[in-house]
Amino acid sequence: MDVIVDTKIEKIARAFSSHRFELALPELADDIVWTRVGDAPLIGRKAVKKAIERTAADLAHVTTEFQRFRTVVGEEAVVVDSLARYTDAKGDVSIVASCDIFDFDGEERITEIVSYTVELPS
Template identity: 45%
Template structure:
């Protein structure tokens, strides 16, 4: 069985299918400033939509740091996305995960496109 840290890291690395078995039926995913998804069905659909978009690009993680305790995990990452036309974008994100009895119950995601020259 995967640890909560492994589940959270898989989600932050866009390996969503690995996370689906751990989603609580009433999971919430708050995309700060954009949307709040409620329930396994909405979260899985959003993940599948994201995977379809990601299939048109490559992803390179430049930073990936995790902090975990007994029932929560925080993942901070900076990723470089390159599309088919070789155009790059850099995104910094912080995902906060909450678990109850091994089930992922809450995700809060903060994301911002960043200037690559500001990445330390």
């Protein structure tokens, strides 16, 4: 079996979807659009940066365990499918299934993200 080396776009997508936003932030296109299905889209680097900073702050005291984390990579797109268990400081648990679809431009910058998330019974 051949060993497959992660491409740059896969590394960026995996960083974003695993909440390592500091690695993905420099790779956001200025005109990025992030659609979290069910919410209004966030348009532009500034709006997306603000949202991920808020998410990072919310997760600062939460333990995240990925029970599933896989990627599918195309030429200019990456899909990340995950199942995560979040445990807060009080011990409350949330289990979330998510799928993030990333589109990249020719310079390997994220131009669009579509995120589907569902909280499951814990």
